[in-house]
Amino acid sequence: MKIGGFQKFSLIDYPGKICAIIFTQGCNYRCGYCHNPELVEPKLFSPLIPEEEIFSFLEKRKGKLEAVEITGGEPTLQPDLFEVLRKIKAMGYLTKLDSNGSNPEVVQKAVGLNLVDYLAMDIKAPLGKYRSVINSNIDLNKITRSIKLIMNSGLDYEFRTTVVKSQLKKDDILKIGEMIRGAKLYILQRFTPAKTLDPRFLKEETYSEEEFENFKESLKGYITKCIIR
C-alpha cells in the first residue's frame, strides 16, 4: 500500500474510539480546497512509509488503540487495500474506511468481506455541480451507488461535506440532504484556508456559525443527526 502519512493517535476520527490513521497516497479527484495536497499531487509526494513500520507500531499498541482508519488520498485506489484491512482486523482492531465515493465496487467488496466496521464518504456537491468541485470527470452514477450501498451496509457510517462559500449555496446543501435522505449522520465541515491544493482557495471562505446553524436546522427533515465541525 502506498502510505504517504500516518497519525499515531486521534480521539475524534472514529466516533467513541481511540484510533490511528493511515493516509494513502494518490487521489482521482482534484478538489481545489483539498488540505492534503502532498497526498494528491504527484510532484509533492513524500517518500512512502513502509507498511512494516505501521504494523510494528500497531502490534505494540494493542490494547491501547482501538481502531485504525484508512483515509487519503483515496484508499480505494490501492490494489492491496483488502489485504491491509485484513491484517489490521486480524490484530483485533476496528477499521474505518474513508472514501470519496468513486469506487463503490471496492467499498461493497470490503463490506461483503467483513473488513470494515465504519464507513465515511465525502459528498462534494449536488450531482449537477460535482465535476466542477472535484475537477475530475467521474461517473456520477458511482456517487449515487456509493451512497446507497453505505446506507444499506448495516454498518455505522457518516457522510461529510466541506463547505466553501463560493462553491455551495444553501440550496446545494439541501440538494445534498435530498441525496442522502434518511442518513444517520451528516457532517458539515467548515472550510479552513490553511493549506490547499489550489492556492487560489487560500482566499476562499466558509459560512458564519449562524449560517451553518441555519443549514443544520433546514436539514432536519432529511437526516437523523447533523454535526458542524
Ligand code: SF4
Ligand atoms: S479532498 Fe478531494 S482531492 Fe483531496 S484527498 Fe479528498 S477527494 Fe482527493
